[in-house]
Amino acid sequence: MNEVQDEIIKEFAPFGDNLLDKYIYLVELGKKFVPLDARYKNDQTLIRGCQLTTWFRPTFENGIIFFHADSSSVLVRGAISLLIRVLSGQKPEDVKKIDLYFIEKSGLRDIYSLIRANSLWKIENLMRQAAASYEKKYI
Amino acid sequence: MIKLFNFLKMADTQKKSAFDIIKIRKDFPILSQKVYGNPLIYFDNGATTQKPKIVIDTISKMYTEYNSNVHRGVHFLSAQMTEMYEIARGKVQKYLNAKYSHEIIYTCGVTASINLVAYSFGEAYIKEGDEIIVSEMEHHSDIVPWQIVCERKGAHLKVIPFNDKGELLMDEYKKLISSKTKLVAVVHVSNSLGTINPVKEIIAIAHEKNIPVLVDGAQAVQHGRIDVQDLDCDFYAFSGHKLYGPTGTGVLYGKEKWLKEMPPYQGGGDMIDHVQFEHTTYNELPFKFEAGTPNYIGAIGLSTAIDYLESVGLEKIKKYEKELLNYAMEKLSAIDGIKLYGTAENKICILSFLLDRIHPYDTGVFLDRMGIAVRTGHHCTQPLWAHFKTEGAVRASLVFYNTFAEIDALCDAIKKIQKIFLSQP
Numbered sequence A: 001m002n003e004v005q006d007e008i009i010k011e012f013a014p015f016g017d018n019l020l021d022k023y024i025y026l027v028e029l030g031k032k033f034v035p036l037d038a039r040y041k042n043d044q045t046l047i048r049g050c051q052l053t054t055w056f057r058p059t060f061e062n063g064i065i066f067f068h069a070d071s072s073s074v075l076v077r078g079a080i081s082l083l084i085r086v087l088s089g090q091k092p093e094d095v096k097k098i099d100l101y102f103i104e105k106s107g108l109r110d111i112y113s114l115i116r117a118n119s120l121w122k123i124e125n126l127m128r129q130a131a132a133s134y135e136k137k138y139i
Numbered sequence B: 001m002i003k004l005f006n007f008l009k010m011a012d013t014q015k016k017s018a019f020d021i022i023k024i025r026k027d028f029p030i031l032s033q034k035v036y037g038n039p040l041i042y043f044d045n046g047a048t049t050q051k052p053k054i055v056i057d058t059i060s061k062m063y064t065e066y067n068s069n070v071h072r073g074v075h076f077l078s079a080q081m082t083e084m085y086e087i088a089r090g091k092v093q094k095y096l097n098a099k100y101s102h103e104i105i106y107t108c109g110v111t112a113s114i115n116l117v118a119y120s121f122g123e124a125y126i127k128e129g130d131e132i133i134v135s136e137m138e139h140h141s142d143i144v145p146w147q148i149v150c151e152r153k154g155a156h157l158k159v160i161p162f163n164d165k166g167e168l169l170m171d172e173y174k175k176l177i178s179s180k181t182k183l184v185a186v187v188h189v190s191n192s193l194g195t196i197n198p199v200k201e202i203i204a205i206a207h208e209k210n211i212p213v214l215v216d217g218a219q220a221v222q223h224g225r226i227d228v229q230d231l232d233c234d235f236y237a238f239s240g241h242k243l244y245g246p247t248g249t250g251v252l253y254g255k256e257k258w259l260k261e262m263p264p265y266q267g268g269g270d271m272i273d274h275v276q277f278e279h280t281t282y283n284e285l286p287f288k289f290e291a292g293t294p295n296y297i298g299a300i301g302l303s304t305a306i307d308y309l310e311s312v313g314l315e316k317i318k319k320y321e322k323e324l325l326n327y328a329m330e331k332l333s334a335i336d337g338i339k340l341y342g343t344a345e346n347k348i349c350i351l352s353f354l355l356d357r358i359h360p361y362d363t364g365v366f367l368d369r370m371g372i373a374v375r376t377g378h379h380c381t382q383p384l385w386a387h388f389k390t391e392g393a394v395r396a397s398l399v400f401y402n403t404f405a406e407i408d409a410l411c412d413a414i415k416k417i418q419k420i421f422l423s424q425p
Helices: A002-015 A019-032 A074-087 A092-097 A101-105 A120-138 B002-016 B021-026 B053-066 B076-096 B110-125 B144-153 B170-176 B199-208 B256-261 B296-312 B314-333 B360-369 B382-387 B404-422
Strands: A046-048 A053-061 A064-071 B104-107 B131-135 B156-160 B181-187 B213-216 B235-239 B250-254 B272-275 B280-282 B338-341 B350-355 B375-377 B393-397
Touching (some): A002 A074, A019 B404, A064 A074, A074 B360, B053 B076, B076 B104, B076 B250, B110 B144, B110 B213, B110 B235, B110 B250, B156 B170, B181 B199, B199 B213, B314 B338, B350 B404
Antiparallel strands (some): A046 A053, B104 B250, B235 B250, B272 B280, B338 B350
């Protein structure tokens, strides 16, 4: 997982302190992101934020946890895609305890901490909660 | 060099108006700062207005040299502060052209003002089966307090609809009035659409049936003179922080007749005449509705803001803001892929819009990173946005310290955002 985090940090390094360019890059990631299949968008997967509608669905196969999501905001979708790159396809115990240092080191704390307005903080928590719950149930 | 260019650009576009904008902007220290390396363009005035230096200095001076609790002290400082506090009340009275200064109740904001009336008027006059009329474009602060009264008393809320331009349907309003109607509560200027509602007509219609009217003036007081006697409203509520004054200040104007009859809202110090365990009698107006230590320095800050506006000239402000509105509407309408909400004939410079295929949150975040502060979301008017079958919009709300050059910058930024979001990956 940390290799992926380091990869992301490298991807964002050329933007330096230019927050706008980082956001433009997130938008590009958001456009390319494969969102949660429409058939899984329901009340169980819905996260209603102050301004945004976001969907989140964890699945579990052979001891590995996978995350699927979507958001009405392309920018947030791009930010979610990074969380998924790091955390999806991993063992629940690893997801639970990982230090997501890429957020700070990529200079993305700003976008991940707009607490009231977007649902990113909830997504991160839900990923960890899902990992804990699968671990308890299956391992 | 860039600074000089911006200054010259501002000076050039300002030739469109006779308003001395460069001088005005110097009165607001916060406007000269940069955000993310860009000059701040503050278009979130609907949420709160910036404070002129004279207000900031007055508050600082009050705490430095004059602070003392009002009304109860026998000493010099308290007497002095009490006098200033009551002079400030007189200035608000004059600003609203209220008949008596005791019709001016200080609150902590428009929400508190409306809640005061909802509770107190509701206790005295609303009973099961009664009806309260609000409009479809109300701020949540002028919906929820009435819903709470309705729940408590078994009364019902009736809603005046509006058309797609954002204008109230007056014929529908007339149909809603009945013998069950006990109060009409309506917004003077819509915070989401900018519509200036025909409140004088709304009041006259209600008064034909002796129904009192509360006007939510949160977005109106800062854009021109209010005359509560001419409007003949029964209650008028506003917040000081939207009138270039300090946060935590607000006003409820109420006709003497109602305020005398209504029971107190909150109990405590200052609102009492005589307290005994068996029975307590209440103070005279306005103190009956001002329990506890009031925000007296805030009130003086608010009256300083009023003095400042008077010195600039309310008519000049109104005229200039209308020029800004006309310019902005023309420029924004010319952008492809934009939908403007709130196109009433009579409106203030509130510009709500959505960009095709771009979420308002995304637009707002990108505008911010370009130095332009706007508000996104439902702006506490969810029923209003339900009318338009959307969950909210981007809102740029302009006042007299904004410029034509800033409107140009907004339009340029919108075009950049469209390019970023709508290009193929």
